[in-house]
Amino acid sequence: MTESLLQVSGLSKFFGEVPVLDRIDLSVQPGEIVMIVGPSGAGKSTLLRCINRIEHPSEGTVLIENVNMAGEMRNGKLVPDSSVTTARKRRRVGMVFQRFNLFGHLSAVDNVAIGLKRVLGVKSAEAKARADKELARVRMSPHAAKRPSQLSGGQQQRVAIARAMAMQPTLMLFDEPTSALDPELVGEVLEVIRSLAQDGMTMLVVTHEMQFARDVGTRILFMDAGRIVEDTSPETFFTNPSHSRAREFLQRSLRA
Amino acid sequence: MRGFDWAVIWYAVPYMLQGALVTIEISLCAMVVATLVGVVFGLISVSDFKPARAAIRAYVYFVRGTPTLVQVFLVYFALPRIGFELSAFWSGVVALAFNSAGFISEIVRGGLQSIDVGQTEAALAIGMTNRQSTMFILLPQSLRRITPPLTNELISLVKSSSLLSVISIAELTRSAQVIIAQTFTPFELYAALAVYYLVIISALSWLSEYIEKRLA
Numbered sequence: 001m002t003e004s005l006l007q008v009s010g011l012s013k014f015f016g017e018v019p020v021l022d023r024i025d026l027s028v029q030p031g032e033i034v035m036i037v038g039p040s041g042a043g044k045s046t047l048l049r050c051i052n053r054i055e056h057p058s059e060g061t062v063l064i065e066n067v068n069m070a071g072e073m074r075n076g077k078l079v080p081d082s083s084v085t086t087a088r089k090r091r092r093v094g095m096v097f098q099r100f101n102l103f104g105h106l107s108a109v110d111n112v113a114i115g116l117k118r119v120l121g122v123k124s125a126e127a128k129a130r131a132d133k134e135l136a137r138v139r140m141s142p143h144a145a146k147r148p149s150q151l152s153g154g155q156q157q158r159v160a161i162a163r164a165m166a167m168q169p170t171l172m173l174f175d176e177p178t179s180a181l182d183p184e185l186v187g188e189v190l191e192v193i194r195s196l197a198q199d200g201m202t203m204l205v206v207t208h209e210m211q212f213a214r215d216v217g218t219r220i221l222f223m224d225a226g227r228i229v230e231d232t233s234p235e236t237f238f239t240n241p242s243h244s245r246a247r248e249f250l251q252r253s254l255r256a
Numbered sequence: 257m258r259g260f261d262w263a264v265i266w267y268a269v270p271y272m273l274q275g276a277l278v279t280i281e282i283s284l285c286a287m288v289v290a291t292l293v294g295v296v297f298g299l300i301s302v303s304d305f306k307p308a309r310a311a312i313r314a315y316v317y318f319v320r321g322t323p324t325l326v327q328v329f330l331v332y333f334a335l336p337r338i339g340f341e342l343s344a345f346w347s348g349v350v351a352l353a354f355n356s357a358g359f360i361s362e363i364v365r366g367g368l369q370s371i372d373v374g375q376t377e378a379a380l381a382i383g384m385t386n387r388q389s390t391m392f393i394l395l396p397q398s399l400r401r402i403t404p405p406l407t408n409e410l411i412s413l414v415k416s417s418s419l420l421s422v423i424s425i426a427e428l429t430r431s432a433q434v435i436i437a438q439t440f441t442p443f444e445l446y447a448a449l450a451v452y453y454l455v456i457i458s459a460l461s462w463l464s465e466y467i468e469k470r471l472a
């Protein structure tokens with residue numbers, strides 16, 4: 001088998017008749033920082049959501065550390081997982097959402113601790129200690145006791161990152177983590193993502209922050225109409241993209 | 257209008273207090289059963305377990321589509337047939353709970369489904385199962401939305417308990433009717449009856465407001 005951390009093959013997703021993802025192939029090695037860019041509606045979110053199986057792919061396979069996210073092969077046939085097994089396989093994939101989605105009834109520290117407690121069965125005191133450590137990493141310790149409604153968007157997103165990281169994922173998925181933020185709050189969140197990247201976290205980041213993608217990414221995917229149109233280094237993508245769609249997209253987003 | 261006969265109301269007080277006590281007892285028992293069953297059914301309604309979901313849908317369809325009075329008679333006459341010899345009191349509890357649990361399960365389902373889908377997705381993303389997500393994420397957040405309609409339902413349960421007079425339970429309405437049969441003063445006694453129910457239901461509303469504030 002391959003060394004890939006993530007291996008996507010022939011992945012398609014249909015909503016009704018329309019293919020939103022069209023036979024996607026993608027393999028990601030440990031330590032890669034993959035920036036996914038492309039116009040709205042290209043299927044970027046759906047790709048991430050199919051990878052951690054919040055959305056069920058229509059066709060194709062997703063392997064994470066060589067584990068098939070859909071089920072087990074027996075006698076050459078795929079036996080689909082129960083939803084409980086899917087949940088277990090999902091633990092090692094962290095996800096950060098555009099709209100943060102912090103649990104509204106829990107304090108920042110409890111948002112981070114609840115997965116440790118309920119999913120991993122860590123004892124309350126230890127879960128709290130580990131949650132505190134994760135909050136410190138995103139510089140949210142002073143706000144540990146606050147509810148999401150008492151936090152700014154940037155603070156909420158940093159807690160959301162801590163919540164995902166607490167599960168010790170091998171792969172992190174970011175879906176436009178700064179798109180819902182006021183411009184002055186974007187920097188603090190990008191800074192946290194950058195530091196995770198420096199620590200060697202493997203990640204897929206859907207973003208419209210072109211400078212950030214260029215600085216932090218080790219690889220750029222340009223998606224359009226459900227396909228990966230370009231898959232190249234940041235250097236090549238930003239200086240000399242080979243497809244006209246990518247060139248147009250770049251011109252538009254650099255002007256903006 | 258002829259004079260209002262206050263004497264008959266005083267005369268009725270001991271009987272009606274006795275009846276009120278039965279109404280309160282029966283309602284409280286039915287509330288507990290209906291709430292427990294209703295919450296469990298509501299949780300199952302949002303689970304992955306399709307056969308149970310379908311069974312609950314059929315049950316809710318029945319409860320919604322038939323008069324409570326008919327349900328009371330059905331439970332009263334059906335239980336002995338399937339081997340449950342219950343007293344009239346407990347038949348009444350079962351009948352009221354049977355009716356209310358259906359509505360409560362819908363209230364709970366609606367409450368759970370009213371929570372932003374992003375909450376479920378975030379719960380799944382950290383590896384929670386659907387059940388964990390429902391119990392630890394959705395249910396706590398929906399409690400505040402569930403409380404007001406749940407109160408309405410429990411109030412309507414208390415009112416429905418007056419229907420149990422038809423299976424000769426000596427509850428509040430029945431106690432008034434017995435005295436009417438003796439004194440032939442229906443207006444006075446039904447007026448008094450209304451006041452008794454108002455007092456019981458006001459107490460219930462007050463309690464629920466108190467709980468709602470605590471949850472806020």
Ligand SMILES: Nc1ncnc2c1ncn2[C@@H]1O[C@H](COP(=O)(O)OP(=O)(O)O)[C@@H](O)[C@H]1O
Nearest residue numbers: 015016020038039040041042043044045046047
């Ligand atoms: N649940 C859904 N039902 C129907 N269509 C959907 C659903 N989710 C996404 N789509 C459609 O799929 C396309 C791709 O969506 P998405 O993956 O969110 O794109 P992107 O994240 O690149 O903007 C869009 O046209 C969107 O309308």
Ligand SMILES: [Mg+2]
Nearest residue numbers: 044045046176
């Ligand atoms: Mg998107």
